Amino acid sequence: MTIRVVLADDEAMIRAGVGAILATDPAIEVVAEAADGREAIDLVRAHRPDLVLLDIRMPRLDGLRAAAELRATLPEVAVVLLTTFDEDEYIARALELSVSGFLLKASDPRELILGVRAVAGGAAYLSPRIAQKVIAHLGGGDLGRAAAARKQLESLTERERAVLALVGRGLSNQEIGDELFLSEGTVKFHVSAALRQLGLKNRVQAAILAHEAGLT
Template sequence: MISSVISVVVADDEKLVRAGIRGVLETAQDIKVVAEAATGSEALRLVHQHRPDVLLLDIHMPDGDGLATAEMVSKHVPSTAVAMLTTFTHDRYVERALHSGAVGFLLKDMEPRALIDAVRSIAAGDAFLAPQVTRSVLTTFRERDPRRANRARTRLAALSDLERKVLRLLAQGLSNAEIARSCHMSEGSVKAHVSRMLVKLDCANRVQLAMIAYDAEDNY
């Protein structure tokens, strides 16, 4: 369970970028940047030290790049949600980042309010992909290997009809609260369905669930 104040570590090799992100996030009373890192190894050390709710991590980092750091954090400090930062809407490292356990993919030029909302969403357990990259990222996954669709459909056969409905909405980017309203159930019930799907489909997080759903269908 996250605390009433969301703790964040910001990792980027550009000092001005870190300062800008800190400045935006700390306009929100419920978010506190507890540390900043300029390298991947420093980010990993600070995550172990502070155990933040969210790590905002640049994809391209010196001394232990962001991708390797994301994998290490997801493996050793799973309570910290990792969101990757980038300036690119198309990035050849996105797939590895998401498979490494990242639950967010944010653009550095996104609107301040959108950044705050994204951090809140990620801290609450939801996934967040910047709208500009969601479809291009997930479409790229399917186009690289057409066999993904058959494999994904086989995996989804393990889900109930209601779980598939929840998954479809999750893949469209809806939060737990929005899924609950759409399905006329409690938010707690949605969380329970998502937890069961994570186990059934052997996924680490919501983004990986969404990737399977998008692979399996053409209408996400």
């Protein structure tokens, strides 16, 4: 299966570099490129890709606002933010949105492909540097938070907790299915049920909760 991607960045050289990296994987195809957030939204609507890679700082419409609009109007298209910056305010805003990934341009090129593949497979993906900040801020090893997280998970079935633990490890739906001997469709059902029961927006929030509760 080919993973179809729309790439948005206001710098042509960055678009060329990211596109070249993605082109090294025969399973990934960049179907369109945009120079700003508004153009990215138009291209996503036209091409209906599997995911869109959005730079955060872009003219006309920045990546965060473009992500918010896409999540509201085209929720079936996964959104991954790709940026030079890892400021806390960007991370916090990204977590509020239902984005599927947050990648840093300074990361190893292999991480870009890994992140795209993970998100296309139904998983959430954060660059390790971003993940460390999120865990330090939201996990923090706080006993009260850990107890509250474990209490929250009491509403889940045993199977849903098992699935959530693997979401916390960053596994895709297919990988979770292989681990638990379930079909991918059944995994999707359990993930959706767990998110709904816990009042979570996305897999990133679910992974954080799993970490806080000690499931990972």
